[in-house]
Amino acid sequence: MNSKPTILDVARRAGVSVGTVSNALNDRGNVSAARRENVARAMADLGYVPNRVAQTLRGGESHVIGLCTPVTSSAYFAALLEMFEDLAARQGYEIMQVLSHGEPALELRRVQALVGRNVDGLILIPTHDSQATLDLLAERGMPTVVVDRVARDPRFDYVAIDDRRAMREATQHLIGLGHRRLLYLVRDTRLSTTQRRIEGYRDAVRAARPTVTGAVIQRDSDEAALARQVADAIAVPRAPTALIASNSALALSLVRILQQLRVSWPDDVALLAFDEPVWAPIVTPPLAVVRHPTRQIATEAWNRLLLRLRTPDLRPKRITLQAHLVPAASLGPPRSTHRAR
Amino acid sequence: MNSKPTILDVARRAGVSVGTVSNALNDRGNVSAARRENVARAMADLGYVPNRVAQTLRGGESHVIGLCTPVTSSAYFAALLEMFEDLAARQGYEIMQVLSHGEPALELRRVQALVGRNVDGLILIPTHDSQATLDLLAERGMPTVVVDRVARDPRFDYVAIDDRRAMREATQHLIGLGHRRLLYLVRDTRLSTTQRRIEGYRDAVRAARPTVTGAVIQRDSDEAALARQVADAIAVPRAPTALIASNSALALSLVRILQQLRVSWPDDVALLAFDEPVWAPIVTPPLAVVRHPTRQIATEAWNRLLLRLRTPDLRPKRITLQAHLVPAASLGPPRSTHRAR
DNA sequence: AGCCGATAATGAAACGTTTCAAAAATGCTA
């Protein structure tokens, strides 16, 4: 019990030197079939499991990839983790995940922990200000792929969706349906993701001025305050006829708030969410969303990181993916148009 | 760039020996204030980060806790991970998560990977048959807390909810509302969690026999097949008046299916889910659930594991927590009773 | 000034691998 046989134990039992065991283990050439056989048996008998820690210390490669995300409770991040873990497992890597809770200082500490553990590379979903973290990583020459959410830093690879375009197209779609007064709900305007989405939104609104107006409401996670704000925005005479939530969590809040206010969609307002909550198809009526290409993001980021591990001085690259509108019954023409018919 | 200063570099720069740096770093006694100061400055200048790998190799403790779960895309597991990560970060640990996808063979391989990485301890959410994994862990004397889902193995600590009781009480509640024909949808009957829930369900049904009957439908993730089965079950003359889904994913499927069949709740059937999907409050009408005490599970498991790390030969213990019914509008009296009024 | 007991600082061993130069064994050829 509690035995941890080492390579030395194996060597003794097989009657060979540690060097030979190591060679057999990593099947390098130069080990005769007989020895190889002996060693294999000895390993099996003892239940030997190579000590990755020692391997790492000696060899320099840990075969651990760090993953730093704000949280995991969001379905999007959980899905990313899951995909990375699968990719990793297939290729002899482990994932070590660490949470920043969106706070720069905490992120730095947690990433430092990863660095101290000799991760081979890192996938980072940054906070609104990851400068310190990025500086650390650049200084250490840590292979890193940044996903989403931050102004571009020329030292790193990026995988991101084209938020601006996706949001512009979504907004145009709403305008095309006849909506003239829009309202966009966002949470953290410090995130470049949010900023780019707002830009896209404004692009579309601007192009249709002055007929179309687009407001933005910013709120942290205080749902009660958000509820008041939404209630106010909707109560005015020329109220918005289409509401857009910038992510799933916000969409959940918004739906709850509208239900409480007894505002229904698409009759009273059209409803759209950026990011795809699992429950989009089952609210009544179903919610239209802008879908993240999650799987693509994960594979692109992973492939890029692995490529960079093999070829460290690759020139940093930005990989941009497209997110698309998935229409559903929550979209409809504005009420006035509706009536006009 | 790409510099990885070691303790030796720090020692040189501070003009002391490596031993002293180590002492200063882990502030052990016997280091004069002056030296301590020097060392601190040298570390800051060089951007020194202790190499955890070397520490682990020498010291035996890795300060990494392994976490093996079936998936992360379920909100329940994602929440557990998140809580563990927070607890870990606070106490100088990292979490290394690994996914079994519910397959015993894969689980074994992934857990072996964790063992090879010298994790100090392990939190395991088993598959339907984790015997091989548990044997491995027991043999290595790996401190392990098992969460949920498996027949008890006397060698390990357990944290689980009282599925049987929770399900019995939930079922009794439905019966109390007047329901006489129940239908329980489950996914994997090989999981002891599922089995115990079914037992609880049967307990309640049996106690109310012969007035009350309770059927069970088992289905893998094939939603189309499930849809047919549900449609059939509901089409018969004396159809069930209350449906229960055994977890969130199943609840999502069920809601979708019922919507398609244009069966509404609570008028046509009462609806209840074991496990709490985020969307429970926003489907119309809101879904009643049996809520997992997720936070409690996480803290109990974590505390127990840390206790066991400090005191290895603790006697294994089973910690049982209660899950409670959270009523909502999806529960109502059966249609017939309804009409009778 | 010389000693003594504390307190500080040092340096080498050890953790479990991999790697690599060197030694040993083997096979071939003449």
Added chain:
DNA sequence: TAGCATTTTTGAAACGTTTCATTATCGGCT
């Protein structure tokens, strides 16, 4: 069978820490 070229095998160094037995330094007392 001696000599040489290969192929196997070996043993020790190295990775970056911690630990611990030694040694050095210091302050306080006679």
